[in-house]
Amino acid sequence: MSSPATWSIRNPGIRSRAPAGQIMGRAMADVTTERVAIMAAAARVSLPEGSPARIAKAVAPVATRMAQDDIAIAFEVEPSTYELIARRGAKR
Amino acid sequence: MSDPALLSLADAANAIRAHKLSSVEATQALLARIETWQPVLNAFVRLDKDAALKAAKEADATLAKSGPTGPLHGVPLAHKDMYYVKGKPCGCGSKVRDGWIAPATSTALTRLEEAGAIRIGALHMAEFAYGPTGHNAYLGHARNPFNPLHITGGSSSGSGASVAARLTYAALGSDTGGSIRMPAHCCGVSGLKTTTGRVSRANAMPLSFTLDTVGPLARSAEDCGLIAEAIAGPDPLDPVTDKSPFWDKAAAQRDVKGLTIGVPTSFYVDDLDPDVAATLDAAISEFERLGARVVKVTMPDQTAVAAAAIVVLAVEAAALHAPWLRTRPGDYTPQVRNRLENGLAYSAIEYLEALRWRGPALQAHLDAIGDVDVILAPASRSAPPRIDETDVGGGPSAEEMVVAVMRFMRPVNYLGLPVMVVPAGRSATGLPIGLQLIGRPFGDETCVAFGRAFQQVTDHHLRIPELPQ
Numbered sequence: 319m320s321s322p323a324t325w326s327i328r329n330p331g332i333r334s335r336a337p338a339g340q341i342m343g344r345a346m347a348d349v350t351t352e353r354v355a356i357m358a359a360a361a362r363v364s365l366p367e368g369s370p371a372r373i374a375k376a377v378a379p380v381a382t383r384m385a386q387d388d389i390a391i392a393f394e395v396e397p398s399t400y401e402l403i404a405r406r407g408a409k410r
Numbered sequence: 411m412s413d414p415a416l417l418s419l420a421d422a423a424n425a426i427r428a429h430k431l432s433s434v435e436a437t438q439a440l441l442a443r444i445e446t447w448q449p450v451l452n453a454f455v456r457l458d459k460d461a462a463l464k465a466a467k468e469a470d471a472t473l474a475k476s477g478p479t480g481p482l483h484g485v486p487l488a489h490k491d492m493y494y495v496k497g498k499p500c501g502c503g504s505k506v507r508d509g510w511i512a513p514a515t516s517t518a519l520t521r522l523e524e525a526g527a528i529r530i531g532a533l534h535m536a537e538f539a540y541g542p543t544g545h546n547a548y549l550g551h552a553r554n555p556f557n558p559l560h561i562t563g564g565s566s567s568g569s570g571a572s573v574a575a576r577l578t579y580a581a582l583g584s585d586t587g588g589s590i591r592m593p594a595h596c597c598g599v600s601g602l603k604t605t606t607g608r609v610s611r612a613n614a615m616p617l618s619f620t621l622d623t624v625g626p627l628a629r630s631a632e633d634c635g636l637i638a639e640a641i642a643g644p645d646p647l648d649p650v651t652d653k654s655p656f657w658d659k660a661a662a663q664r665d666v667k668g669l670t671i672g673v674p675t676s677f678y679v680d681d682l683d684p685d686v687a688a689t690l691d692a693a694i695s696e697f698e699r700l701g702a703r704v705v706k707v708t709m710p711d712q713t714a715v716a717a718a719a720i721v722v723l724a725v726e727a728a729a730l731h732a733p734w735l736r737t738r739p740g741d742y743t744p745q746v747r748n749r750l751e752n753g754l755a756y757s758a759i760e761y762l763e764a765l766r767w768r769g770p771a772l773q774a775h776l777d778a779i780g781d782v783d784v785i786l787a788p789a790s791r792s793a794p795p796r797i798d799e800t801d802v803g804g805g806p807s808a809e810e811m812v813v814a815v816m817r818f819m820r821p822v823n824y825l826g827l828p829v830m831v832v833p834a835g836r837s838a839t840g841l842p843i844g845l846q847l848i849g850r851p852f853g854d855e856t857c858v859a860f861g862r863a864f865q866q867v868t869d870h871h872l873r874i875p876e877l878p879q
Binding site for chain 2: 364
């Protein structure tokens, strides 16, 4: 997909090593009631009856959006890459 | 002098420094208005009347003896009840922290004190700042000064309402997903969401350590600049501010002639109510008359950016609250508990992917806007809705309405950008309409400069609500 929404970092050094980026969506799972119950239990939080279904319904649209193919990042990008780009984007 | 409570922050500070108004007179004027308006608005959660008057007397004495201690000498302010003051209660809008005593004072409040300001009380907020409307089932809802049946916006609900009703000259809010900008829009005041890392968050209540920002709501863009000048800059207690520049006053006061405004071609202009669309069009014309260059900007898909913001906010809020969700779940109101529980459902991979994508998403934004100085966009699709139609039990459309009202807020938090919200119009029913001036990273001063220029040729920010009969 080569629409303008296929985003890649413009740092040439990084880009040359990972021109295509990874598509995050391909690694994402559906949000099911069972998944919500398991994850809440793993966090040691007791959910009221009916909550897993409510949560799954609330979270699914966001997770689905994040799973779209237009969200791509290079292999080397880490959260702190944001700081570099923010400094570079300043125009004072 | 007519009612000193109606002065702008800049004018009040100047009058105090020039000995034309005493700090005691200013404080008494605000306290008198608070007494009248508080039953209508529910804007304050605590009023420190005696302490404020004592501090005001001391400020007057100091001024007479040795001159002003700073640019805000003797100016009474009130702030969202999430900024800690050592040894004082800080409820964060919640039952969970009701009666909790703060162990230290927030850097933002310390810096305002160093600038000479005094405090008169603490302001209403959404429970743990996790609500966009001003609803708070524990404290009672805050109410819009222009029509108490309508929302104030949140989570800095008391900040918006009290500044609009002239109960404080300015107030600190916080913005993690629109919490300064939404109340500014709903209450017809000016609000500055600062660049991520520009202002210290030390000893302020956290909601999302990635997205939280500290900033002012005030009666004008110039007033927001005065507060930002006092609080911006590096703080050893908050490593995120490590390279934060101090405030550049000249940049915040510069002429906008020759600067460039971008107007989005999608997302921020989709499905606007006619009143909002007309307000945007009128503002574009004003900026053209001011000599700014106006260009159209095709921005990247903001729905993806908003989704990533939700993942980061939801997971970080859930992680912060997990200990209380385990031990005191019944002490949250149902609406906020539901929101917090949503954050348990995202996986670690989803969260980290949302964090990793932040840089590329910002780069794409910068590529799209080119040399544009600020993006001009509505704060919301519509004027503020009623409290009952956005409340729990407000019917199946309530949550949908909240999401629609908030639609233009979240992308900016994810990208970490500064935004100046200015009142720019009103709906057919007389409710305020605000516009966002979205800047470049660390371009907070440019946002203020655009807001200031706009307010030099318009009077929306001077509109004062009347006490309902």
